[in-house]
Amino acid sequence: PDNERTFENTARALDTVSSNFSIKSAAISTLGYVSPDDAVRDAAHEAEVAIDKAAIDIFGQNIKLYQAFKAYYEGNAQTETLSAHQQYFLDEEMKGFKRSGLD
Numbered sequence: 001p002d003n004e005r006t007f008e009n010t011a012r013a014l015d016t017v018s019s020n021f022s023i024k025s026a027a028i029s030t031l032g033y034v035s036p037d038d039a040v041r042d043a044a045h046e047a048e049v050a051i052d053k054a055a056i057d058i059f060g061q062n063i064k065l066y067q068a069f070k071a072y073y074e075g076n077a078q079t080e081t082l083s084a085h086q087q088y089f090l091d092e093e094m095k096g097f098k099r100s101g102l103d
Contacts, residue, residue, distance in 0.1 A: 002068070002071040002072070002075055002076075003075070003076070005068070005071060005072035005075065005076050006072075006076060006080065007072075007077065007080055007082060007086055007090075010068065010069060010072040011069070011072065011077075011086070011089060011090055011093070014065070014069065014093070015089065018059055021055065021058070021059075025048070025051045025055070028044050028047050028048060028051065029044065029048050030044075031044040032044030032045045032047075032048055060100050061100060061102070063102060066097045066102040066103075069093060069094070069097065070094070070097070070103075073090055073093075073094055077090055
């Protein structure tokens with residue numbers, strides 16, 4: 001629920017999930033560039049395309065995710081004591097959502 005959102009369960013959770021997604025994606029992408037096996041490289045490139053599409057759906061164009069983040073940003077984030085780094089993260093994420101056309 002929006003009234004239970006905190007930096008930890010909303011912003012940090014999003015950052016953790018997206019970071020883990022990126023790390024695993026990078027590992028697959030790396031195989032596409034460095035594997036000596038043509039089949040592995042081809043499979044990695046195909047997987048990379050699928051992963052990129054999934055990332056758009058999961059992070060870039062996810063209206064429910066945006067609405068949840070926005071609810072926190074405009075709600076509980078205004079009353080939480082946040083560090084400058086945390087506030088910067090929130091501001092940049094909101095800018096990213098807006099650039100994606102979700103606002």
